[in-house]
Amino acid sequence: MPHRFEAVGETLISGSDVLDVCSVAGQDMARDGASVEETLDGLRATWRQVRGTDPSYEVVTATVSAWSETTLGYLHQLSCDDPLTGLASQAHLRSRLSEIYRLAPDGAVPEHALVVCAMPLGDDPSEESGDHFTRAMRVARIGELARTAFARDETIARVGMHRVAVLARRDDVLARRVRVLRTLLDGVEAEAPPGASPLRVWIEGLPTSDASAGMLLDELARS
Structure with missing residues (x-):
């Protein structure tokens, strides 16, 4: 063969x-x-x-x-921007993470977190037609809503094929902003086929080292 x-x-x-x-x-x-x-x-x-x-x-x-x-x-x-969605690329997000770890005091965990939005596998029309453009447009829509909830200087990137990640400061308003994003995303879920798994949103804490953060990002992209 x-x-x-x-x-x-x-x-x-x-x-x-x-x-x-x-x-x-x-x-x-x-x-x-x-x-x-x-x-x-x-x-x-x-x-x-x-x-x-x-x-x-x-x-x-x-x-x-x-x-x-x-x-x-x-x-x-290879690019700072994802050409289909207009979001930051995964490589750019990785670079921003490295920058945050360099600026953190020695041994300190950065005061940041990743807010991850994951489209459920299998509910995207492009899974059947092979049309990655359809998937990208849904990811772009999620990114737009994430920018509404996180309207400061956060990095909002496409991670893998089905996910958007926001690099945000872990402060006392983070949970409230995530709840706002969850509410905004209800409209995206309404477009999914009946019986589809819900679109997931969660806060992912950052590990203690830059190398571990890179592995975390790779795992999020593969999942």
């Missing part, structure tokens, strides 16, 4: 649902730096080796969408 498509071939042979495995293969190819042409070549070679046919439209869409989202996420990390 072509490299990164071994699991796809095994799933085809077993007769199991292959779309999720194809998405993982697309992500892995993007992380390897493979082009979309190389990704499609590997997908086609796998299908022809196992089935003797070309992959279906749905399979190609799942693979290419995963490849493009992963590639786009990498490009976002």
Whole structure:
């Protein structure tokens, strides 16, 4: 089997649902730096080796969408701004965290926290169509509401594909501002399909070191 498509071939042979495995293969190819042409070549070679046919439209869409989202996420990390949402990029948020740790007294935990807004996985129309633009617009809307509740100098960034994080001072009005944000976000939840999981908002405390903060941010982006 072509490299990164071994699991796809095994799933085809077993007769199991292959779309999720194809998405993982697309992500892995993007992380390897493979082009979309190389990704499609590997997908086609796998299908022809196992089935003797070309992959279906749905399979190609799942693979290419995963490849493009992963590639786009990498490009976002190279910039201070997320080009689709207008929010700060994850890389910029990471830089701001490092700056805060440098300015904190030795051994002191910064007097800041992350306010995290997480869209539930699976309730976004783009999960089915592969349209990352739809997801980005929902994230941008969450960012706009976060800016309404946090209208000072806070950094508001897109973290991963489904989350917005606000780097805010941990003061006596933080909880009240989070409640305001939660109220504003009720309108976004009203647009979700019936039965969808609620949009989550919580305060994430910062760890004791800059390195640990970086790992926390990576974990928030992957979740």
